[in-house]
Amino acid sequence: MLEGEVLTSDASANVDRPALEAALRKAVGGEVRFDAGSRSVYAVAGSNYRQVPIGLVIPKSIDDVVAAVAVSREHGAPVLPVGGMTSLAGQNVNVAVTIDFSKYLGNIDDLDPEKRVARVQPGLVLDVLRDRAEEHHLTFGPDPSTHTHCTFDGMIGNNSCGVHSVM
Incomplete structure (x- = not known):
């Protein structure tokens, strides 16, 4: 700890919200x-x-995400990615710049049945991938109870598995 530095449990206490909002509006296309x-x-x-939350960013592209994180960092604001908002333990709420991937970044970019690999965007709902994979007699292992609404960003961030998870 530096001399004179004040520790606070609220990382957003000293964030200049109007300046942060202006910078985000300038940098983010979403x-x-x-x-x-x-x-x-x-x-x-x-x-x-x-x-x-301090504010909300709904990115239209990965470039928007990169810009939002960079601007938030420059302003000392924490970031919180969210998607389906299905957590029952509070991981999806915080005093931070909330980045919601579910509106524009919820697609399957690639599904290769031969390699058994899918490339998805963070806001994709689990059952959307499952439905597409099922056409090729494939599935995705984790099975949280919120599979109809949960998104990949939240599943990865929370280490989701569920009662029917393939271990």
Whole structure:
């Protein structure tokens, strides 16, 4: 710890929100929302935790994601990726720049049945991949109970498996 440095449990306490919002709007081609209504929607999910985000980015491309993370870092703001908002333990709410992948980045980029490999975007819902893979008699192992709504970014970030998981 540096002399004079103050530790805080809230990493966003010193974030200049208007400057952060302006920088995100300039750098991101997708949606940037800092209004109270949008922020309140992302303050709660399936858990009993309530954390109002600093702001919200809905990227239209991976370049938007890179830009949002870079700008947030420059402004000292934490980031929180979300998709299906299905966590029951609070991992998908925080005082951070919330990046929601589910609106524009939820596609299957490639599915190669011979190699048994799929390349997907972070906001893809698990059952969308399962339905496509099933056409080739394939599946995807993890089986969380929220399979109809959970997205890959959340599944990876939370190490999801589920009751029918293939170990």
